[in-house]
Amino acid sequence: MSEPIRVCAVDELPTTVGAVVADLDGRRVAIARDSEGSLHAFDDTCSHANVSLAEGEVEGQLIECWLHGSQFDMTTGEPVQLPATVPIAVHTLTVDEDGSVLVTLNDTTRV
Numbered sequence: 001m002s003e004p005i006r007v008c009a010v011d012e013l014p015t016t017v018g019a020v021v022a023d024l025d026g027r028r029v030a031i032a033r034d035s036e037g038s039l040h041a042f043d044d045t046c047s048h049a050n051v052s053l054a055e056g057e058v059e060g061q062l063i064e065c066w067l068h069g070s071q072f073d074m075t076t077g078e079p080v081q082l083p084a085t086v087p088i089a090v091h092t093l094t095v096d097e098d099g100s101v102l103v104t105l106n107d108t109t110r111v
């Protein structure tokens, strides 16, 4: 596990449901807001092929890949809809008292 990395101020993130991408130590990490307003951090690359999950749709706690429709649980990284069968890495996201969004990479292997 790495040290927490500051991504941005929380009020710099969109307030609507959806995802954006951050480059954290050379790793593309999606920062997504779910339907409840909670934030999640996970690897941006779909495990089925090399496309950005942040360009997909968020529904509830799921994000759907725009290319073939795989859905991943943003809290666990588990695929819940084929064709993807391999989980994506999820990372720990916190917002500190100053309103900074911090992400700790739980899986530091390169993707």
Ligand code: FES
Pocket: 046, 047, 048, 049, 050, 051, 065, 066, 067, 068, 069, 070, 083, 084
């Ligand atoms: S590339 Fe994401 S489901 Fe195929």
